[in-house]
Amino acid sequence: MESLFGDHEFLGKDSGNNFADIILPVPIPRMFTYKIPSILKPQIQIGSRVMVQFGKKKVLTGIIGKVHNKPPQAYESKPILDVLDIEPSVNPLQIRFWVWMAEYYCCYIGEVMHAAIPSGLRLSSESKIQLNPNFDREESKYPLDFREEKILEALEKTEEISYEDCEKILGVKTIHPILKSLVAKEAILIYEKVLEKYTPKIETRIRLTGDIASNKIALETIFEGVQGKPKQESILLKYLRDIPVFQKPQLNEKGVDKARLLEEGDSESSLKTLIKNGIFESFKVVVNRLPEEEPEKEPAILSTTQQTAFEEIKTHFETKQTVLLHGVTGSGKTEIYIQLIREVMDSGSQVLLLLPEIALTTQIVSRLKKVFGSQMGVYHSKYSDNERVEVWNGVLSGRFSFVVGVRSSIFLPFDSLGMIIIDEEHEPSYKQFDPAPRFHARDAATMLAYFHQAKTLLGSATPSFESYFNANQGKYGYVEITHRFGDATMPQYHLADLAEDRKKNLLKLDSTRMMREKIQAALDKQEQVLIFQNRRGYSPYIQCEDCGWTGQCVQCDVSLTYHQFAGEMRCHYCGYKEKVPQSCPACGSTQLTTMGMGTERIEESLSLLFPEARMGRMDLDTTRNKYGYQRLLDEFGAGQIDILVGTQMITKGLDFGKVTVVGIWDGDRILNFPDFRSGERAFQQITQVAGRAGRREVQGQVIIQSRNPNNDLYKKVIKGDYFEFFRQEMMDRKKFYYPPYVKLVKITTRHADFKVSEKAAHALHREMANIAVKKIVLGPEKGIIARIKNQFQFESLIKLDRSGNTQSVFKESLAKIQEELQSRPEFRSVRWIVDVDPS
Numbered sequence: 001m002e003s004l005f006g007d008h009e010f011l012g013k014d015s016g017n018n019f020a021d022i023i024l025p026v027p028i029p030r031m032f033t034y035k036i037p038s039i040l041k042p043q044i045q046i047g048s049r050v051m052v053q054f055g056k057k058k059v060l061t062g063i064i065g066k067v068h069n070k071p072p073q074a075y076e077s078k079p080i081l082d083v084l085d086i087e088p089s090v091n092p093l094q095i096r097f098w099v100w101m102a103e104y105y106c107c108y109i110g111e112v113m114h115a116a117i118p119s120g121l122r123l124s125s126e127s128k129i130q131l132n133p134n135f136d137r138e139e140s141k142y143p144l145d146f147r148e149e150k151i152l153e154a155l156e157k158t159e160e161i162s163y164e165d166c167e168k169i170l171g172v173k174t175i176h177p178i179l180k181s182l183v184a185k186e187a188i189l190i191y192e193k194v195l196e197k198y199t200p201k202i203e204t205r206i207r208l209t210g211d212i213a214s215n216k217i218a219l220e221t222i223f224e225g226v227q228g229k230p231k232q233e234s235i236l237l238k239y240l241r242d243i244p245v246f247q248k249p250q251l252n253e254k255g256v257d258k259a260r261l262l263e264e265g266d267s268e269s270s271l272k273t274l275i276k277n278g279i280f281e282s283f284k285v286v287v288n289r290l291p292e293e294e295p296e297k298e299p300a301i302l303s304t305t306q307q308t309a310f311e312e313i314k315t316h317f318e319t320k321q322t323v324l325l326h327g328v329t330g331s332g333k334t335e336i337y338i339q340l341i342r343e344v345m346d347s348g349s350q351v352l353l354l355l356p357e358i359a360l361t362t363q364i365v366s367r368l369k370k371v372f373g374s375q376m377g378v379y380h381s382k383y384s385d386n387e388r389v390e391v392w393n394g395v396l397s398g399r400f401s402f403v404v405g406v407r408s409s410i411f412l413p414f415d416s417l418g419m420i421i422i423d424e425e426h427e428p429s430y431k432q433f434d435p436a437p438r439f440h441a442r443d444a445a446t447m448l449a450y451f452h453q454a455k456t457l458l459g460s461a462t463p464s465f466e467s468y469f470n471a472n473q474g475k476y477g478y479v480e481i482t483h484r485f486g487d488a489t490m491p492q493y494h495l496a497d498l499a500e501d502r503k504k505n506l507l508k509l510d511s512t513r514m515m516r517e518k519i520q521a522a523l524d525k526q527e528q529v530l531i532f533q534n535r536r537g538y539s540p541y542i543q544c545e546d547c548g549w550t551g552q553c554v555q556c557d558v559s560l561t562y563h564q565f566a567g568e569m570r571c572h573y574c575g576y577k578e579k580v581p582q583s584c585p586a587c588g589s590t591q592l593t594t595m596g597m598g599t600e601r602i603e604e605s606l607s608l609l610f611p612e613a614r615m616g617r618m619d620l621d622t623t624r625n626k627y628g629y630q631r632l633l634d635e636f637g638a639g640q641i642d643i644l645v646g647t648q649m650i651t652k653g654l655d656f657g658k659v660t661v662v663g664i665w666d667g668d669r670i671l672n673f674p675d676f677r678s679g680e681r682a683f684q685q686i687t688q689v690a691g692r693a694g695r696r697e698v699q700g701q702v703i704i705q706s707r708n709p710n711n712d713l714y715k716k717v718i719k720g721d722y723f724e725f726f727r728q729e730m731m732d733r734k735k736f737y738y739p740p741y742v743k744l745v746k747i748t749t750r751h752a753d754f755k756v757s758e759k760a761a762h763a764l765h766r767e768m769a770n771i772a773v774k775k776i777v778l779g780p781e782k783g784i785i786a787r788i789k790n791q792f793q794f795e796s797l798i799k800l801d802r803s804g805n806t807q808s809v810f811k812e813s814l815a816k817i818q819e820e821l822q823s824r825p826e827f828r829s830v831r832w833i834v835d836v837d838p839s
């Protein structure tokens with residue numbers, strides 16, 4: 001593949017180029033080249049949206065990715081039909097980033113574009129046709145033929161029609177020339193319906209009419225007038241309570257939201273009367289969905305330790321692009337971020353702070369809001385599309401020079417980033433599994449920062465091996481904080497032996513004596529308890545006690561998970577669900593029991609053991625709706641919950657002063673995972689969840705229940721020597737060729753026919769073995785889950801030398817091989833999924 005950055009212009013308007021490469025929202029390997037008609041030349045800019053014909057009749061909207069003077073070799077290029085933007089929709093840095101992402105993660109640039117642009121701004125083939133309001137049939141210089149007339153007739157009846165409608169109306173397939181002619185005659189407009197998807201929020205506001213607002217006597221008269229009309233009086237009083245009209249006339253100008261004025265149950269018809277009588281007036285304004293908020297707090301003053309770390313970070317940035325901040329849980333990393341963000345903003349650059357998905361709904365965001373007010377944009381995946389467009393536009397307009405967001409916020413239209421901070425950089429959820437682009441937000445953000453000539457700060461109490469390795473090698477700057485902020489100390493660990501307690505008959509409802517005693521002690525002192533159960537690789541299911549039957553998904557080779565609350569069994573891969581049967585479908589027995597210990601079971605056990613305690617549970621089930629997570633945390637923070645049971649969600653960034661006990665219900669589940677990263681992940685997870693305990697004066701207590709408390713890993717976690725742990729694990733990584741010593745690429749084939757899927761995987765494997773680069777190919781093997789949604793999966797794992805060259809040579813060859821295999825008739829409907837740096 002030719003280099004995409006070698007020989008073309010990225011900036012500025014056209015200077016005589018005749019061709020443009022267009023990024024299209026379709027799964028094709030590369031950009032398509034179109035001719036630039038001379039009439040459009042002045043409007044051509046990189047990043048602008050254009051309309052082009054794709055295939056025989058489809059009209060698509062795409063983005064100009066590149067302009068040049070080389071006609072395509074393989075096909076005759078078609079002309080660009082129209083340019084839709086006056087100012088480009090995306091900037092050249094974004095395009096450069098997309099191109100990099102498509103190359104690095106072996107996906108199509110159209111897929112990156114799809115992920116990058118909120119659907120409210122998205123481009124699609126949904127072009128709509130509308131009557132041109134300036135068109136006057138009588139006055140028109142150009143006669144219309146009968147087909148054109150037919151289209152106009154249709155348009156006079158309804159506001160807009162689609163291309164498909166036109167085809168139907170005329171009964172022909174080639175409608176484009178007709179539409180083109182209608183456009184030329186200025187009879188119709190073709191526009192992108194999707195542009196309309198984003199709707200501004202309109203609010204009805206109420207204010208006192210000008211005469212009254214400026215005249216005390218008039219207002220008094222009005223009060224006399226409403227005497228004996230308590231409903232009208234109440235509205236008037238409420239308005240004046242909120243708006244001091246005489247002291248602050250500008251507030252009356254702005255008015256108040258009608259809905260807010262009436263929210264305490266005041267009567268709408270009374271308000272109408274007041275408006276009718278000329279006392280109030282109602283008007284409409286476009287408002288931000290993202291409210292304005294003033295900063296209400298100065299940032300905290302850094303402790304000496306924090307200040308030293310802060311200075312060290314800045315010193316490293318003088319010579320390094322990336323710095324790793326390794327600070328124990330509770331060391332006050334957030335406060336250091338705040339100082340850095342301030343500085344970068346003051347220098348006029350933009351800042352992006354990435355947080356793992358779930359941490360974003362919580363405390364840390366409100367902490368930041370207090371300091372930055374509405375200069376800070378928040379980009380959350382639970383946002384509506386309209387809200388996302390507002391963040392996007394806020395970045396464009398400069399309203400937000402600082403954004404805190406989830407992984408997809410790396411696609412926002414930043415044009416002058418000064419710094420990207422990635423908090424909890426070890427978090428596996430930064431990696432996108434599905435669909436493509438399967439990017440890792442930490443790695444992609446580091447690249448994005450590089451394109452902006454910006455700095456990257458990675459923060460964690462338990463760094464990923466990749467980042468720690470880079471720091472050790474001197475590629476990244478490294479700053480360490482080994483103490484918690486203030487008087488807080490690191491928590492104390494206790495291993496509770498499940499097997500031994502069982503032998504001694506001390507086990508009650510799966511809890512050890514140690515666990516019960518520590519919980520009781522905390523409850524006695526009005527302190528709070530967090531109980532953690534690892535979700536991964538485990539979920540409750542229903543089993544027949546007589547014949548061993550378990551519910552299986554009909555589309556995937558996995559057991560169905562039991563959801564007690566809904567009385568259902570669900571597949572976590574495809575969403576299939578069914579009611580729990582009354583009796584065993586295999587043998588008819590009614591002895592069906594729940595297996596495993598889900599968070600629901602633990603909650604139940606604990607309520608039996610501690611009937612006085614107020615329980616809460618936080619897992620996928622209880623946080624499904626938008627505010628579920630926040631509500632639970634608010635209750636916990638307000639001390640309305642004594643014991644909170646939860647999955648991974650309770651480990652992320654929570655800072656509650658009254659939590660003194662953290663219980664890990666089943667430590668062994670964290671350890672036993674068949675993956676080269678299992679040690680690293682276990683260390684991280686235990687340290688992180690333990691880090692929630694004792695973040696103030698009282699030292700935290702962490703209890704780990706295990707059947708195998710002598711496991712070496714527990715010892716290492718308790719010792720807390722991350723470097724030593726890293727050093728030992730890395731010996732295995734090196735010996736068996738695993739990251740960070742090599743780069744992994746996983747290729748999965750999927751097909752409804754087991755044989756075809758297997759054959760395709762083997763064909764790919766053979767071709768791979770022929771590529772002359774240093775690499776190791778494992779597999780193909782049946783996928784860990786052999787069948788998903790009725791598609792059979794085979795996986796190959798490729799281990800590549802770390803050098804950049806090896807990787808790009810490999811990826812180029814892979815693209816060619818894939819293309820060749822796809823063109824074989826037998827593999828036409830096979831899906832190939834390439835996952836670079838799988839986790």
Ligand code: ADP
Binds near residue numbers: 301328655
């Ligand atoms: P980390 O992110 O490293 O786990 P946090 O930033 O959450 O740590 O800090 C832990 C606690 O200490 C928080 O409650 C925070 O408000 C408090 N804290 C940290 N630094 C300061 C400071 N300089 N002044 C006052 N409080 C601080």
Ligand code: ZN
Binds near residue numbers: 545548586587588
């Ligand atoms: Zn049975």
Ligand code: ZN
Binds near residue numbers: 555556573575576789
């Ligand atoms: Zn399924």
